[in-house]
Amino acid sequence: MSEPGNMENQLTPGELEAFVSCFKKNFHPLTWFVIRAGASVTEAPDVVQEAMLAALKSWATVQNPRAFLHTAALRILHRRWDKAKQEHAAHQRIAQETSATAFDMRLDVNVNLDVADVLSLLRELPQAQREAFALHADGFTPPEIAEITGQKASTARSNVRHARQKLLRMIEESTRKEAGDGP
């Protein structure tokens, strides 16, 4: 008889192989998604790990692994934030560590300036727009975004549109400011 939490005999070799492939293919992209949604660089892999465990436990019935993982990751992230709020451990939704310096400095620091710029822009968006835009960037359609976030399709569509408009406005302001800061 299998022990509680022991999944050794619950998945076929084929199912296990498929899960391993999904894990390796999606771990880093999902981690980047979670960071864009507002997680710190240090907590993001742990959030993804939890989402992967949830996927593994339901693997036999998961129809769309990517959608399942994104849904699970967002729920886990929100649960962590709610818990942190309750414990008075954090007051800010956006972690302080979402900066270029949080990434590996062995890499060319210029490589990470784009990351810092993107995270800085996304930080200005309301949470719902940030998540919708991150999902949109990961290739999900508005109906899929609606299903993942629990919103109406029209709300999801609106969040993506408004997020993009706001990001474009920020880039425009930045460009205008740089042009104005001439000699």
Next chain:
Amino acid sequence: MDHDTDHERTLDGLLDRATESALMSLDATVDVEQRLRDLFRQAGIDPDRVPDDDKHSR
């Protein structure tokens, strides 16, 4: 000159470059194989069942 199109291209280019940078950085800092073994242990699955790869699959 279509500024809107330029800004759209700027935003899309920035997003693409940031994604590439972030994934490179994560490749260098997060050991996916170890994470998978840890997950298997947590789920009560023999970690030795994780197949060895030379490179991470994408």
